[in-house]
Amino acid sequence: MEPTLEGTVEVHSYLGPADDRTLADDVLDGLTRPLKELAPKHLYDARGSELFDAICELPEYYQTRTERLILRTRAQDVVARTGAVELVELGSGSADKTRVLLDAMDDAQTLRRYVPVDVSETTVHAAAETLVARYPGMSVHGVVGDFERHLGHLPAALGPRLFVFLGGTIGNFPPGSRRRFLRGLRKVMGAGDHLLLGTDLVKDPRIIEAAYDDSAGVTAQFNLNVLHVLNRELGANFDVDGFEHVAFYDRKRQWIEMRLRATDQQHVRVEALGLDVEFAPREELRTEISAKFTPERLRNDLAAAGLELVELYSDPDELFAVSLSRLG
Ligand SMILES: C[S@@+](CC[C@H](N)C(=O)[O-])C[C@H]1O[C@@H](n2cnc3c(N)ncnc32)[C@H](O)[C@@H]1O
Numbered sequence: 379m380e381p382t383l384e385g386t387v388e389v390h391s392y393l394g395p396a397d398d399r400t401l402a403d404d405v406l407d408g409l410t411r412p413l414k415e416l417a418p419k420h421l422y423d424a425r426g427s428e429l430f431d432a433i434c435e436l437p438e439y440y441q442t443r444t445e446r447l448i449l450r451t452r453a454q455d456v457v458a459r460t461g462a463v464e465l466v467e468l469g470s471g472s473a474d475k476t477r478v479l480l481d482a483m484d485d486a487q488t489l490r491r492y493v494p495v496d497v498s499e500t501t502v503h504a505a506a507e508t509l510v511a512r513y514p515g516m517s518v519h520g521v522v523g524d525f526e527r528h529l530g531h532l533p534a535a536l537g538p539r540l541f542v543f544l545g546g547t548i549g550n551f552p553p554g555s556r557r558r559f560l561r562g563l564r565k566v567m568g569a570g571d572h573l574l575l576g577t578d579l580v581k582d583p584r585i586i587e588a589a590y591d592d593s594a595g596v597t598a599q600f601n602l603n604v605l606h607v608l609n610r611e612l613g614a615n616f617d618v619d620g621f622e623h624v625a626f627y628d629r630k631r632q633w634i635e636m637r638l639r640a641t642d643q644q645h646v647r648v649e650a651l652g653l654d655v656e657f658a659p660r661e662e663l664r665t666e667i668s669a670k671f672t673p674e675r676l677r678n679d680l681a682a683a684g685l686e687l688v689e690l691y692s693d694p695d696e697l698f699a700v701s702l703s704r705l706g
Pocket of ligand 1: 418419422427430434442468469470471472473475495496497498501523524525526543544545546547
């Protein structure tokens with residue numbers, strides 16, 4: 379008889395001392411480049427994850443509510459088309475919108491397992507506990523890890539899987555890395571699996587810039603929090619009050635950038651790296667890009683990774699898109 383997994387929760391962490399070095403290596407690379415830069419994944423410690431959840435509730439941050447609306451309208455269709463018994467979510471965070479999909483799978487009586495993957499350990503544990511209580515027939519296999527490096531640790535499939543990557547997080551990769559990431563994902567997908575991908579769409583830059591520079595200053599706190607991460611994890615001595623949040627839309631590249639600008643000359647010591655870094659007055663440190671998509675850009679990226687677009691769902695104002703694709 380097949381072993382039953384119902385109601386079980388297991389969480390495996392693939393982040394360890396070697397990954398502290400990843401932060402250290404990233405910072406060493408990033409702070410010694412001509413344009414100083416940090417990878418956006420370092421924004422998400424426990425505090426950063428809380429602040430991101432607060433951003434999702436802001437009036438200016440249209441992405442979350444629009445993506446949820448699309449999912450509410452289309453979840454049944456997605457479940458019917460994919461026949462998925464398992465939902466594997468990359469960058470799962472609080473997995474709030476995910477419930478719309480899990481509800482639809484539960485209604486269709488196909489739901490067997492949820493596999494959240496996130497670098498933030500606290501959010502994986504919290505989502506696992508909350509969701510297993512909500513869906514008694516489902517098991518959870520959490521993966522605390524980096525979706526660029528740890529997809530080989532996903533559990534063996536129980537049947538057709540729906541891979542889900544929401545929140546427009548795919549936009550955080552620069553264009554080449556985005557395709558490399560999709561290619562890596564395609565390699566772990568099987569013939570019966572699908573990918574449901576949330577992408578923010580190209581639109582009036584004023585709408586985009588407001589979403590990344592809200593009037594309540596929550597995004598500024600989220601951005602500045604990365605300096606606290608470096609102070610805590612690497613013994614750096616950033617004067618956080620000496621930096622300000624900047625967000626601007628690059629029309630040519632069709633992405634928004636978040637940066638931290640030194641208000642005046644700053645000398646920073648990163649003790650764990652033995653590194654001294656100078657910031658000139660008004661010098662900027664890039665902390666995130668978030669690419670915006672046209673249907674063509676999306677189709678080309680998917681095709682370059684060997685994925686075929688099955689359906690492109692959007693909202694009436696065409697602010698956001700959720701695409702369903704499978705192996706091409
Ligand atoms: C923009 S948030 C989106 C959260 C959620 N999926 C949503 O749609 O609201 C990005 C999430 O991806 C996670 N994340 C960022 N980089 C990651 C990486 N390299 N590997 C795994 N998780 C990552 C963050 O911790 C965070 O929870």
